[in-house]
Amino acid sequence: MAKAKYNWPARGTASIIGKQQDRVDGLAKATGAAKYSYDINPANVLLARALGCPLAHCNIKGMDFTAAEKVPGVVKVAAMKKKGDEIRWQGDPLVVVVGTCEGAVAEGLKAIKLDLEPLPVFVTDEDLDAAEKAGRSGGGGGNTQLENEAPEGEDEAKFADKEIERLLKESAAVVDGYYGIDVITHMCLEPHGSTCEWNGKQLTAHLSTQNVSGTASQYAGPLEITADEVTIHCDYIGGGFGSKFQVDTWGVVAAQLAKDIGRPVKLMLDRDVELKTAGCRPSGYIKVRVGADKDGVVKVWDSHHWGTNGSTPGGIDQGVIPYVFNPANRRRKRTTIVTNASPTRAWRAPNHPQACAMSQTAYDDIAAKLGLDSYDVFLRNLPSVSNKKAELYAEEMKVAAKLMDWKAKWHAHGKGPAKGSVVSGLGMAIHTWGGGGQAGGCLVRIHPDGGVEVSMGSQDLGTGTRTVINMIAAETFGLPVEAVTVNIGSSKYPRASASGGSVTVAGVSEATRRGTQDSLRKLCELVGKKLDVDPATLVAQKGRIFVEGKADKGVSWKEACSLLGMTPQEVKGEFQRADENHLSSSQVGGVQMAEVEVDKDTGIIRMKKFVAVQDMGLIINPRGATSQIYGAVIMGIAAALFEQRIMDPTSGAFLNAEIADYKLPRLGDIGEIVVELYEPDSEYERGVVGLGEPPAISPCAAISNAVCNALGVRVPVLPMIPSRVLDALKKARTA
Amino acid sequence: MKDSRSSNGTGGHSRRAFLKGTSAAAAATAFATGAGAVVAAEADSKVVGPGATPVTLNINGKDYELKVEPRMTLLEVLRWQLDLTGAKPVSVDASSGAATVIIDGKPAAANTTLAVACAGKKIQTVESLGGAKPDPVATAFVHHDGMQCGFCTPGFVVSVRAFLDKNPKATEQEIRAGLNSNLCRCGTYANVIQAALEVVKGGARG
Numbered sequence: 047m048a049k050a051k052y053n054w055p056a057r058g059t060a061s062i063i064g065k066q067q068d069r070v071d072g073l074a075k076a077t078g079a080a081k082y083s084y085d086i087n088p089a090n091v092l093l094a095r096a097l098g099c100p101l102a103h104c105n106i107k108g109m110d111f112t113a114a115e116k117v118p119g120v121v122k123v124a125a126m127k128k129k130g131d132e133i134r135w136q137g138d139p140l141v142v143v144v145g146t147c148e149g150a151v152a153e154g155l156k157a158i159k160l161d162l163e164p165l166p167v168f169v170t171d172e173d174l175d176a177a178e179k180a181g182r183s184g185g186g187g188g189n190t191q192l193e194n195e196a197p198e199g200e201d202e203a204k205f206a207d208k209e210i211e212r213l214l215k216e217s218a219a220v221v222d223g224y225y226g227i228d229v230i231t232h233m234c235l236e237p238h239g240s241t242c243e244w245n246g247k248q249l250t251a252h253l254s255t256q257n258v259s260g261t262a263s264q265y266a267g268p269l270e271i272t273a274d275e276v277t278i279h280c281d282y283i284g285g286g287f288g289s290k291f292q293v294d295t296w297g298v299v300a301a302q303l304a305k306d307i308g309r310p311v312k313l314m315l316d317r318d319v320e321l322k323t324a325g326c327r328p329s330g331y332i333k334v335r336v337g338a339d340k341d342g343v344v345k346v347w348d349s350h351h352w353g354t355n356g357s358t359p360g361g362i363d364q365g366v367i368p369y370v371f372n373p374a375n376r377r378r379k380r381t382t383i384v385t386n387a388s389p390t391r392a393w394r395a396p397n398h399p400q401a402c403a404m405s406q407t408a409y410d411d412i413a414a415k416l417g418l419d420s421y422d423v424f425l426r427n428l429p430s431v432s433n434k435k436a437e438l439y440a441e442e443m444k445v446a447a448k449l450m451d452w453k454a455k456w457h458a459h460g461k462g463p464a465k466g467s468v469v470s471g472l473g474m475a476i477h478t479w480g481g482g483g484q485a486g487g488c489l490v491r492i493h494p495d496g497g498v499e500v501s502m503g504s505q506d507l508g509t510g511t512r513t514v515i516n517m518i519a520a521e522t523f524g525l526p527v528e529a530v531t532v533n534i535g536s537s538k539y540p541r542a543s544a545s546g547g548s549v550t551v552a553g554v555s556e557a558t559r560r561g562t563q564d565s566l567r568k569l570c571e572l573v574g575k576k577l578d579v580d581p582a583t584l585v586a587q588k589g590r591i592f593v594e595g596k597a598d599k600g601v602s603w604k605e606a607c608s609l610l611g612m613t614p615q616e617v618k619g620e621f622q623r624a625d626e627n628h629l630s631s632s633q634v635g636g637v638q639m640a641e642v643e644v645d646k647d648t649g650i651i652r653m654k655k656f657v658a659v660q661d662m663g664l665i666i667n668p669r670g671a672t673s674q675i676y677g678a679v680i681m682g683i684a685a686a687l688f689e690q691r692i693m694d695p696t697s698g699a700f701l702n703a704e705i706a707d708y709k710l711p712r713l714g715d716i717g718e719i720v721v722e723l724y725e726p727d728s729e730y731e732r733g734v735v736g737l738g739e740p741p742a743i744s745p746c747a748a749i750s751n752a753v754c755n756a757l758g759v760r761v762p763v764l765p766m767i768p769s770r771v772l773d774a775l776k777k778a779r780t781a
Numbered sequence: 782m783k784d785s786r787s788s789n790g791t792g793g794h795s796r797r798a799f800l801k802g803t804s805a806a807a808a809a810t811a812f813a814t815g816a817g818a819v820v821a822a823e824a825d826s827k828v829v830g831p832g833a834t835p836v837t838l839n840i841n842g843k844d845y846e847l848k849v850e851p852r853m854t855l856l857e858v859l860r861w862q863l864d865l866t867g868a869k870p871v872s873v874d875a876s877s878g879a880a881t882v883i884i885d886g887k888p889a890a891a892n893t894t895l896a897v898a899c900a901g902k903k904i905q906t907v908e909s910l911g912g913a914k915p916d917p918v919a920t921a922f923v924h925h926d927g928m929q930c931g932f933c934t935p936g937f938v939v940s941v942r943a944f945l946d947k948n949p950k951a952t953e954q955e956i957r958a959g960l961n962s963n964l965c966r967c968g969t970y971a972n973v974i975q976a977a978l979e980v981v982k983g984g985a986r987g
Contacts, residue, residue, distance in 0.1 A: 068923050068924060068926070069923060069926055069928070071931075072922070072923035072926070072928060073911065073915060073919060073920070073923050075928045075931030075934050075935075076910075076911075076915075076919040076920075076922040076923055076927075076928060076931075076934055076935070076938050077867065077907055077908065077910055077911025077912075077915060077916075077919050077935070077938070078865070078866065078867015078868070078906065078907040078908050078911065078935040079867075079908070079911055080931055081866065082866075082869075082932060084866075084869070084870065085860070085866035087860075087861065087864050087866070093861075147850070147853065147857065147861070148853070148854075148857050149850060149852045149853065233966050234930075234932075234966065235869070235871050235877070235879060235930070235932040235933050235964070235965075235966050236869070236871075236930070236932045282930070282931060282932075283930060284869070284930050284931070284932030285930045285932060285966050285967065286930075287966075314870075316873075317871070317872060317873060318873075507929075507930060508928070508929030508930035508931065508967050509929075669926050670926065672926075673926045673929060673969070673972060674929075676968055676969070676970075676971040676972060677929055677967045677968030677969065678968065679968065680968030680969075680970060680971070681966075681967075681968050684968075704872065704873060704874075704876075705871065705872035705873075705874075705876045705877050705964060706872065706874055706876035710964060710966070711970075712961040712963075712964065712970070713956075713957060713960045713961055713963070713965075713970040713973060713974065714957045714958055714960075714961050716970050716971060719971050
């Protein structure tokens, strides 16, 4: 069979792809040499900070900057809102102060006088009744699927009511459950912001962004220039997680101020405004009745869920409930709640972690109710998975169970041995995600002296984008990784997709492989001519280009490149999703298992062991992939046990908007984490699929299920902070 | 579960250093709010300021003659005057560890330490662990991929360096108990533990 024009090395033949590779920019990051937007210090740069609104809901009656403008070192005070504006959440930026140093700006911010008219506040999104009373709830849709059709002439809704009641009545076990997960914030350690400098009409924005190729026009419009006059520069970004696709109002203001003042301006949000405004994830709460047969196979699902997207309506998409599992009879209803909180932003696998935590917990409660092993209940429900990956999940469950030693450790819910007040438990969950590469391009330049550059307007959120591009280019050209230079992080390079939806690695891999294979073919034409052989017989390996199978019939890489004469060879690599012959694919599964210890006296939960089995198609850099999964799991531990946005119900104030108060796990809190990259030949052959999001989905449900298995009592709402554990135990005792 | 920020004796930050840091932060606030009196930092009774005042700081083995306002933190001076941007501004207090530097051999949060209080002391930043011959801690972080976005990484590298200077034979358990002053959002802890262990074993590729 003729080889496809673009292909990956046959399994086992690659010299770089699939091997453990150190991050190529690792030392720069580890020694402080890597420059983030916050670190860019052009000559004469000024510091700017934004003042967040102190009230959660108010009208602006007036703002007085007189005293602020007189503070020594303050250069300019600029309004971001105007008199008469309605402010809908605490921390919405009102004013920017520009000055020469932190102290001057801080004094300037304190000297601003605000005249605000308070308005009614609503922030208790878990309380559906209160939301309805406050007029903050709205319809969020719903739909029903039933095995049986309504008889002709019968009202469909009434028939559904009857069918669902019948099915529940016929079930061997019914769980009437309540589950939920609070709002969490992105908490990027580098806050949102930019350092902006002008050169005549040209703006360079050193922007902390996960969207290098897509943000120039966001500056251009408001600043009345065109996008070609804007350069977005971001070599390193200190966390994004879905919250940094936009320039944001404060980004445009920074550029405008730099222009007005005639000096570069650095405007990074402070931690308080960052947490209150620049990124959070929707909450989700659900009431559900689940009916199953005696084996634990779910026959009917009937749920109503709600939650908040902050000041704009929304919440968890109903399409992912119940999560992954899709029982034949299911009715779901959604209510959206508007609160006085900042609008949510995309957060690592939007909707999925919450949906998983709200529904695979109910599946686990079916196991508890029937006294069955949760593993068996998950296994028996696999035929209903919506992504047709039942066999894959079954295989991955086997692998995970072995790594966890599930069978040996399993006990029925609440029936395990206790060590004093400490009990342990196991829980699991499964997930799915797309992760297909998006359209994009790269420029592959081979210099006559042998140098190789690959340039792409992509970014590295921490995924290891540079390393992936570098490995693929080196593989194609048969060179060591060090021989290739990778340029990313500028909007002046060929367009790449934003890093969202786990599309980056698949996208840059496909573009790089195509570009470098085309580039090599072009170079081989020259080599073929020189050696008087068919260029199609040439291969590039170990720093040489030679006739396949005849290592001595060839030239060194340098010699080959010298055939270019004086001019570098440039080839554009490009692909569209619709192109044939994909080197990438989409859709992954994944199985995770948690083992916890819970102290019934203190309510404290400790992670003991966590197993993550993950497929992702063909793996470029196993070290980078493993890191991504560790990170996703640790983030999941955070949401399951530690982090929550705490709002004061009366004032709407975000009470814990500082790092010291916003609890996150530390190095000592993570227990043992075991990662298994699941890559059988069937996965390798699919090509590259993105990985960033999927492993962040299951931890909350898996950990909640483990806690329930330990205690025999469900702690319904995440995070499972000690007080909630104790409340759940108390409620169970008095029930 | 232990309070992850409490000191257990092997930790990078002692409680005393934390309290000192807190008082420095309070002093910085007093300046920022325009309080007339100038508070001398820590135990030093010498009064300076309120305007920019000359100070010599010894950073990474080199003396820098600087003019700093007494309210300026060491972090602000490092980042804005010296362009040493490895230490990061992440939290208002010392709770993130991202601004960790080593002062006279002990880890300290540069964002809660006043620059004028550092005169006469030896300050070591993460940049001193790089260069042509990087510190084994830095190379171990690379080899074990103890980083993702990398924004917390310099502070973490400095904390691990200081921790291992004090506990060169630390066990995994001691590492898990003693390196809780640094916050990472991407979730690199599992790899950081391995990096620290590799340095203990002397296997780091220097």
